[in-house]
Amino acid sequence: GQNIDQPTEMTATEGAIVQINCTYQTSGFNGLFWYQQHAGEAPTFLSYNVLDGLEEKGRFSSFLSRSKGYSYLLLKELQMKDSASYLCALPTSGTYKYIFGTGTRLKVLA
Amino acid sequence: NAGVTQTPKFRILKIGQSMTLQCTQDMNHNYMYWYRQDPGMGLKLIYYSVGAGITDKGEVPNGYNVSRSTTEDFPLRLELAAPSQTSVYFCASIVQGLYTGELFFGEGSRLTVL
Numbered sequence: 001g002q003n004i005d006q007p008t009e010m011t012a013t014e015g016a017i018v019q020i021n022c023t024y025q026t027s028g029f030n031g032l033f034w035y036q037q038h039a040g041e042a043p044t045f046l047s048y049n050v051l052d053g054l055e056e057k058g059r060f061s062s063f064l065s066r067s068k069g070y071s072y073l074l075l076k077e078l079q080m081k082d083s084a085s086y087l088c089a090l091p092t093s094g095t096y097k098y099i100f101g102t103g104t105r106l107k108v109l110a
Numbered sequence: 111n112a113g114v115t116q117t118p119k120f121r122i123l124k125i126g127q128s129m130t131l132q133c134t135q136d137m138n139h140n141y142m143y144w145y146r147q148d149p150g151m152g153l154k155l156i157y158y159s160v161g162a163g164i165t166d167k168g169e170v171p172n173g174y175n176v177s178r179s180t181t182e183d184f185p186l187r188l189e190l191a192a193p194s195q196t197s198v199y200f201c202a203s204i205v206q207g208l209y210t211g212e213l214f215f216g217e218g219s220r221l222t223v224l
């Protein structure tokens with residue numbers, strides 16, 4: 001089976017740094033994805049990790065530890081437009097199912 | 111390049127009615143997916159397909175059916191609509207190389223069952 005856990009909501013201040021965690025259990029690991037979803041819109045791809053360590057992409061970074069079943073998304077220099085839901089997702093091994101966590105709603109305050 | 115196109119964008123159904131949500135992609139993607147998203151929740155996989163003629167159940171398939179007669183089209187059928195099927199439905203596709211490529215989503219279809 002597969003299980004993905006994320007905090008439901010987080011609040012942060014404009015200009016700050018926020019870390020959104022994702023823990024998972026899976027029988028076969030084939031990489032972990034992060035998506036951003038603004039209210040009323042479709043999700044869009046942010047990052048992909050398959051090896052342990054940090055992947056940096058501008059203000060966004062994503063970290064993976066396969067041994068701990070743990071990933072986080074790090075958002076720096078927060079802007080109001082970063083207010084959105086952030087979804088952690090895993091493709092399952094051998095079945096092609098692509099499963100999402102419940103998502104974390106981030107509110108950025110001025 | 112249109113990407114993934116879903117129709118209709120909005121629909122209101124009465125309990126017991128049937129309808130089909132259409133999904134078309136023009137990127138020649140092998141894998142296609144249908145998700146539903148209830149308010150404030152994540153995405154739940156309904157059905158998926160790895161190619162024309164091949165479909166399989168996801169996490170929440172009950173009350174839905176799919177078909178995949180061509181690479182481009184992946185319609186989702188609701189046979190007897192129930193209030194529990196009120197949700198936003200997203201179709202998505204991914205290029206071959208599942209574990210390294212990201213999902214491309216349609217804009218969503220907002221369905222209300224009264």
